[in-house]
Structures are given as C-alpha cells and as structure tokens.
Amino acid sequence: MNPVRKTVVFSLYGTSLDRSLQTDGKPDPERWSRWRPTLSLCQQADFVPDRLEVITQSKFRQQCDALLEDVASASPETHTRRHLVPMRDPWDFSDVYAALRDFAEAYPFDEDEEDYYVHITTGTHVAQICLFLLAETRHLPARLIQTSPPRARRRDPSQPGTIAIIDLDLSRYDQLAARFQERRRTGTSFLKEGIETRSPAYNALIERIEQVATASAAPILLTGATGVGKTRLARRIYELKKQQAASSSTLGSFIEVNCATLRGDGAMSALFGHEKGAFTGAAERRAGLLSAADQGVLFLDEIGELGMDEQAMLLRAIEDGVFLPMGSDRPQHSRFQLIAGSNRDLHAAVAAGRFREDLLARIDLWSFELPSLKDRIEDLEPNLEYELARHTKSAGRKVSFNREARQRFLEFAAAPSSTWNANFRDFASAVTRMATLAASDRIHLELVEEEIGRLRQAWDRVPQAGSSRPDPLIPDLLSKLDHDLDHFDLVQLAEVLRICSGSASMSAAGRALFAVSRQRKTSRNDSDRLKKYLARFGLDWAAVHS
Amino acid sequence: MQADSMKSGQASAPVELDGRMGEGGGQVLRSALTLSLCSGRPVQIQHIRAGRRRPGLMRQHLACVRAALAVSGGGAQGAELGSSELLFQPGPVRCGDYRFEVGSAGSAALVLQTVLLPLLLAEEASQVRVVGGTHNAWAPPYEFLQHSFLPQLARMGAAVELVLERIGFYPAGGGILCAKIPALQSAESTTQPLQLLDRGAALDSQALIQGAHLPARVYDREWEAMSRILGWEESQRCDQAHKNSLGPGNCIHAILRFAEVTEVVTSFGARNRSSNQVGADVAHQAQQFLQSKAAVGRRLADQLLLPMALLQGGEFHTTQPSQHTLTNAEVIHAFHPGLVQMLEVETDLWKISVQPSRTTILK
Secondary structure (H helix, E strand, C coil): CCCCEEEEEEEEECCCCCCCCCCEEECHHHHHHHHCCCHHHHCCCCCCEEEEEEEECCCHHHHHHHHHHCCCCHHCCEEEEECCCCCCCCHHHHHHHHHHHHHHHHCCCCCCEEEEEEECCCHHHHHHHHHHHHHCCCCCEEEEEEEEECCCCCCCCCCEEEEECCCCCCCCHHHHHHHHHHHHHHHHCCCCCCCCCCCHHHHHHHHHHHHHHCCCCCCEEECCCCCCHHHHHHHHHHHHHHHHHCCHHHHEEEEEEEEHHCCCHHHHHHHHHHHHCCCCCCCCCEEHHCCCCCCHHHEECCHHHCHHHHHHHHHHHHHHHHCCCCCCCCCCEEECCCEEEEECCCHHHHHCCCCCCCHHHHHEEEEEEEHHHCCCCCHHHHHHHHHHHHHHHHCCCCCCCCCHHHHHHHHHHHHCCCCCCCHHHHHHHHHHHHHHHHHHHHHHHHHHHHHHHHHHHHHCCCCCCCCCCCCCCHHHHHHCCCCCCCHHHHHHHHHHHHHHHCCCHHHHHHHHCCCCHHHCCCCCCHHHHHHHHHHCCCHHHHHCCC | CHHHHHHHHHCCCCEECCCCCCCCCCHHHHHHHHHHHHCCCEEEEEEECCCCCCCCCCCHHHHHHHHHHHHCCCEEEECCCCCCEEECCCCCCCCCEEEEEECCCEEHHHHHHHHHHHHHCCCCCCEEEHHHHHHHHCCCCCCHHHHHHHHHHHHHCCCCEEEEEEECCCCCCCCEEEEECCCCCCCHHHHHHHHHHHCCCEEEEEEEEEECCHHHHHHHHHHHHHHHCCCHHHHEEEEEECCCCCCEEEEEEEEECCCCCEEEEEECCCCCHHHHHEEEEEEEEHHHHHCCCEEEEEEHHHHHHHHHHHHHCHHHCCCCCCCCHHHHHHHHHHHHHEEEEEEEECCEEEEEEEEECCCCEEE
16 A cells, blocks of 8 residues: 555644533533534544644643543544643734744654644634744645534534635635735734744854854955855844944944946045045045945955055055045044955965955955855745745735745756856845736746746856856756766766757767767767667657757 | 465456445445455445545545455555545455554444454454444444344354443544454354344343433433333333443434344434434334334345355345345445345345355355
C-alpha cells in the first residue's frame, strides 16, 4: 500500500463551545448531546485527523483533557496532543499573535509527510484572525477548516454537523483573501520590520555588524557583488545607531553617495566642498557631503572608484576629522562614521596602484562581505515576504501569490540556472513588477512565467564576467543530469550543448562539431554521432535545442 | 493446498464489481473483501457508494479495508477517504491476535464481520478485538450476533465466542467487542450444511433494554410501550444499565427464541425519538417476525449467505429478500457464479439455497 499522508489538525480549545458539562466535578453524560466543535472535527465520516493538536492555556488544562478523552473514545484513530500556550489576554491582538506564532515556529512541520489544517471555529475572534494570518503567511502551512453544528433543528444535536475546508492558496479564494486585506493591515503594524532571514551565516554576519555599529564609530567596509544590499544595510546601520542614540538630535544625518558618479573636479567639490570662486563656475560656497555628514554616517558606495586625490583627502578626514575644501586653506571639521561599499577587490586595486594602501588599511578594520543571493537560497522566501510587504506599504494594497505561482517562482529563483546577476536588486525588481501587474491583487502562474521569461532574457543579454555568452538552458540541463560528471566530461558536454542550442538543426550541429572528421571523411553520419553522444547523458535533440 | 490456491489467486485477474449494485453502500465492499480474502483472488470495486450523498470510501469502510489488509498482509490501491475505486490484493490470511479501532460513526461489528470468515479459514485460532461503536442503528448490535447469527454459524461447524467487553453507543463509542475465532482445519470433517426451513417450537421470548447514563423512566416507558403491544409479562423484561459506558445511549431488543433459531430485533433511542416510539417500534418489528412463517428474519438472511457459500452451503426459508441479501448474493456470484438460488415458494415465503463454493482456501 502506498504510504498515506497524515492528516494533522490544529485547534484552539474552545472554553465555552468545547467545554464538557460537569456534574459534581465529573463529566456529565449530557455533554455528548451538545455539539462540540473540536470533537466534531474527529467525528466526520469523510475526514479523520490522524493527529489533533489542541492549543490551550494552563488554567483550562483539565477541561481540555476531558475533551481529549472524549475525542479518544469517539475517534480511536486520532492521536491527540495538548499544548499549553500562555496568552495573557486572548483579546489582545499582539499577545495572541505572538503566542501563536511562537507556537507555529517551534512546531516541527513535515509538509512532505503530513497535511495540516487549522480549525478556526473555536477561540476568540482575535485568535481566529491570527490563525488566518499565520495560515496565509504560511507560518502555519495549513489549510483552514471550519466546523458547523447540525443544521436542521429537528435533527439529533449529538450529530457531528459538517466541516468545510478553505484553501486560501487556491485562486478561487482570491475574493476571500481580498476581503481580509483590511484586517491584515492592522495586523502587520506590529509585525517585525525587516526580513526574517534564515541563512545562519547571514544572520551571524548581521549580528556582528550590529555589534560593531553600536560599539564603535570606526569605518566599516561592506563588500559584495552588485545588488546584495550594501546600501540597504548601511541605512539600517544608521537607523540602528539613531535608535540607540540618547536622543535623535545627537546623531547627524545619513549621507550616501556613489563614488562612480563623482568625476574630476566635481568629485572633490561634492565631497569636501569649495570656497566661492575656487574654480570656474564656483559662484557660491559649497559645504560638501563630508560636512553634511557631521555627527552622522557617510556611506560611500563603490569607494574603489574614488580618484587618488580624493582618497588622500578622505584618509585625513577619517583620521583627524579635518579636511580642506577646494580653494580653501581653512581646515573644516567633521566627525562622521564612514561606511564604505565596494563590489571590487580593493586589495587587487591596491596592487594595481589604483587604491591607497593606507586608506584600505584604515577602512578594512571592520570588513564584511555580504553573500550574494545564490549563497542565500534559504532567504528567498523571507525576502519574497519582505518585498511583498514593501509593495503593500508603498502601493497601499496587498498583493499575494497563489500557491502554484508562489511555488513556481521560488523554484525558479533557487534553480542553479537562475543567475540573479544583480542579486537582490533583480529579485526586488521582479517582485515589484509582478506585484504591479497583478490583476485583483493576486499573482498568478501566468504572471510568474512572464516574469521568468523577462529575467532570463535580461540575464542572457548581460554577459557575465569570465564566461562567453551563456545559454540559460545549459546550466539547467547540466543540473538535471542523473549522474555526476567528471570535470573533463562536463566541459566537453557544455560546449556541445552550446553548439547545439545555437544550431538550426541536428545535422547543422553535427557539421559544426565534427568538421575535421568530416573533411577526412572518417565520419559519415554527423547527426547520428551527435545523437549517440547525447544519449550517453540521457539527452536528446529536443531537450538540448529549444 | 493453501499455497497452491494463493498462487493461482495472485495470477488471476481481479474480480470486478460495480459499487452501485444492489444496496449500493458499504455492503458490497465488505462482502467483496471477505470473499477476496477467502478465495485469494484480488478484487476491484468501482463506483464505490456512487449514489450516496458523500460518495466513496468513508472512515468506517476504510476501517474494514485496513482490517482486511492487517489479517492478510495484502495490498490496496485507492484505500483513501473519498476514494471511489479500490483494488484489493489479498495476501494469505494469517491467524493472530488482532486489535482494530473504528470511529464512533462506524461499527465494530462490521469490521469484525469482514475478517471473521477469513480467520476461520486460517491455520490457527485467532482473537479479534474491535474498539468502536457496538450499538448503533446502522449495524447489527452485539445481541443480534450473539443470540441470532453465531448460533447458526456454530451449527455450520464454526463456534465463535463473542464477548461484549464494553458497550459503545453512538456518538461516544469506546465499546469493545472481543471474538475468539477457532481455525477450521478441515471443512469435510467439522462443518455441515445449514438446514433451516423451520423455526421450530416457540421458546421463551425476552425484552432486553440497554441503557447508559439514562434516567430510569426511559426503561419503564419503553417497556410499557413494547409490552402493551406484544402482551408480554413483567417476567420477560430485563434491564441492563451499562455504568462503564463512556457515553449515554439506549436501545431495546426483542429476543424471540425458537427451537431452531433465535431472532433479535432492535430499536434505538435517540434525542428526537420518544421512549414510546422506541418501544412501539421494536414491538412492531417483533410482530412482523412472529406473524410470518419464515424461519429466518430479514437481517439474519443476509448474514447467512457468505458463511454458507464458504462452508457447506445449505438452505433456509425467509421472507422477501432484502436489498442487503440480494447484494450479498450478487457479490458471491461475481466470485462463484450460480451458488445462490432464491425461490418464492408462497406469498412472502422464500427458499434460499446456497451451494458450497469449492474454490476457497479451505478446499
């Protein structure tokens, strides 16, 4: 018999509806004549929970156990468990939400083996909304299940009534999801800002940066590929400092500039300012960015692009807090924390004579390399949530994925063939585009496929460093091969596939690949030879040529 | 012998059944599982409970499939809630000490019924304990099995001992039936055909009123309503209050004893039925049997077909065959064509003859 998935139901113990009648401290047999929602979940002919996880508070422990005993007799197939989850005030939104979310986070979900349902008939109104939110955000990866009492009054009230399963991820519940949008907005207000990242390495890195940022005013160097989030992190560091400053007035401003945009005289002037008449066109005195950052944070992105003169002046400004504006001999004072960003290897730039070694030594004290998106696959999902929330904030409407669409996008995002050339910047843009185009605030599969096409095209256009124009199909194909290949074979196969994908027909590919043998007439049938080669890897023409 | 028939069983194509036949409910499934286990032939059922409000396999049916798998180590496809199609491949039936559980909506008796005959054909004696509902309106209650069905099975040569360890009313359930099932080593020497054309002389009849967590007046009212119609004496009344029952519940049986057969008819108390109605209902059922000439009542008739077909056959007189009886005959014919014959001998008196199947594991 094929292994059957287990049905697991979460239910809050309903202190009034689920309550067992008592007489003289003993459960009253009459309780069986009352409809009890959590019990009724286990009395259905066409729905049998293999496990029932009942959530209650310690003061209701005994009542809850009485219910579970009744479940055990009415539904011997169901294994029951009681969870004590403290909630100070079951009508307080943040209390209930936090408690249920902690519970959900600690719960060992096994979605490969088990189907989860969350019962929303019991508990306070507030608890029901929280369960809805947790299910919708997939903190509780469960479908909603509702129970209703037996309908007709003439019927036996000891009958279990009916159940209804609501799957929020299915497109047909879009309307329902939309209706909850309003409530959700109040719900998100207390949700933690920022991204719930899961990558342990990244979380450790951020923790360390926070430590450094709060304890020290020394320069910080953030390195990493384009789009990994250096600017966002620099701003976050500033906000953290601002939170921790005794009062917000003691911390200056956050000034950010991309050094690649500073060229020639303009660079000096923009950073350090100038005196009136310092150069042609300098009609007014200008204070410069360093002055503006006084007592605050200066973020210089792509610091490797800074000219040698600017580097020298910057070094002095960091070390002594003084610098000379252009055309001035009066030193200016500014105390700021420098955060430098770079996607280049500054040590190589030093070796090439394009970057000052002493400046690097100064800013390299706290150097953090931010991992690229492909090294943080586990953070794709939280980032997706974050980007959707951000879109909600800026657009004023909540957009969400339906299940198939979400799964497809996350699978695509994590696929080895998805290069994410601009890392999280690409990712954020993709989500923004889909969210903007989503009709009725729901992102469907077609929209995701369209975006995937757009991304592939974009990555295809931009040549990646160190490789000739890659065909996105090839890494995809290689990753799908059944067996591991020696590098020796891999290189050959990749090149064969490249030729194939660029050829109009199998014989054209064969001609290109076996041109020499062909001239020597040692090979008669190029196509056949190619076909056999591909077959060795379980591939055929249709697979490699799309 | 056993190994041979199993081999041929596995090689054979599945017996195909349409779940819409006859009564159209769980009966087709249960009888098919029983016959499949006994013959070693796989069975494929389509359109399971197709006409019902909630079609397909429900939990009580699934409990029967699980029991059938447990006693034979076979395999099944489509053994899921709501499934409208089941392919069951039996393995060799193994004796043992089994425990099955079924939610209160299902009946312990029906699970037991599915595996009872196959286990008779196993090599050694077995014990089966089923936890669930023992007394609900949709299945034979313990008293029917104990006083009506099992004595006839014993006459055919299979003495099954059945104990009600705890009563289990709907909806609380929690009842326990325990059956000790002997192994019939050789059909020839120990079993015989069933001859039940006459019920024989009337012996004492009894009213059994069972209840749990109920006020005494319920017993009195039901008895009054019943005895008024049947004209029974107080000495025929027996009350059973089941204090160990997990939930409340009530039913009243009329146990009608004759020299050759005992008939048990039952009516169940419910929230929306008055005690008078319950008592009157059981009395009317009893009258129906008492007024007929048939040796075998409607319910017993459908229960007898399978054991007769699997053991030594036989014949009996009964009233107009019920849908359940017709369904069982049809399922038997899918496995063994032509075994069951039904003949109306006079108005509302039918003679049902069953030829023994020569293809069971036992043969």
